[in-house]
Amino acid sequence: MKVLLIDDHAMFREGIALLLRPLVAELQISEAGSCEQALALLAELGAVDLVLMDLGLPGISGVEGIALLRERFPETPVVALSSSDDKATVLRALDAGAMGFIPKSANSAILIQALRLVMAKGIYLPPSVFLGGRDSGPAEAAASAPASEKKSLQTLGLSPRQIEVLYLLLQGKSAKLICRELDLSASTVKAHTSSVLRALNVTTRTQAVVAASRLGLRFD
Incomplete structure (x- = not known):
């Protein structure tokens, strides 16, 4: 399985990589520090199985980055990572094409659970998205x-x-x-x-x- 981690903090990327490796056999992890770098890397690598993308990147960031990534590489599923997990932020990421949303503020047990789920082709969303408000119905x-x-x-x-x-x-x-x-x-x-x-x-x-x-x- 090929995974691309996009985050401008190298220590966070290293931490996520350490959590991912025991979850999937034959895992190949690539890293990028910005959306621009990720786009260049994907053009070189070709398709990957999953992109984990921070919403707070320098340069192109947030939902704009997700939308651009989905436009350029529509075959690649994207899961958003963010320090903010309010419902409006989560829904904006989903509207832009994200397949899931993992809060960076989650404790290690929840983070591992979320990563295990998305690596198994499941969908993880934080509890905040299930509360009342927008998209009720x-x-x-x-x-x-x-x-x-x-x-x-x-x-x-x-x-x-x-x-x-x-x-x-x-x-x-x-x-x-x-x-x-x-x-x-x-x-x-x-x-x-x-x-x-x-x-x-x-x-x-x-x-x-x-x-x-x-x-x-x-x-x-």
């Missing part, structure tokens, strides 16, 4: 389900192909890219997308990320 209802009601992908009633569409959608991939990756027509992808959003009781991709996280869905 269908996504909020799904996010408010008690832990005992967490669902598996099978219990959602999705077909194997719809599960593939859901995972790519959560990664922030466009309908055009999903069509290409799965070799499906635009109308078929549109139908599958409608089905998976309906299964999660949401209407947008950001709401789907929130709901999938709260339901504990995994794609490994």
Whole structure:
């Protein structure tokens, strides 16, 4: 598995790398100190399996950096890292295309849990995103389900192909890219997308990320 860490603090990158190595066999970790450096590195490396990106980078930063990374390398899933975990910040990162959000203020046990989840193709979001406020409604209802009601992908009633569409959608991939990756027509992808959003009781991709996280869905 190839992972790119983007953070302007070398000690933090080293710390995250130390936490990651025991979690995944045959792990290859690359590091960048800025979004600009990361873009150049990705152009050289090609696709990686996961990008962990700090929102407080010098130069291009925050949601602008996520959006640019997703635009240039749409096949690469991005998980945001930030010292701020308020709901507005988390949702802005998700709107920009992030697949998850890990607070840098989390204690080591939670940080390891979050990293283990995202490395296993799960979605981690901080508890703040499940509180009231923006995006209340269908996504909020799904996010408010008690832990005992967490669902598996099978219990959602999705077909194997719809599960593939859901995972790519959560990664922030466009309908055009999903069509290409799965070799499906635009109308078929549109139908599958409608089905998976309906299964999660949401209407947008950001709401789907929130709901999938709260339901504990995994794609490994």
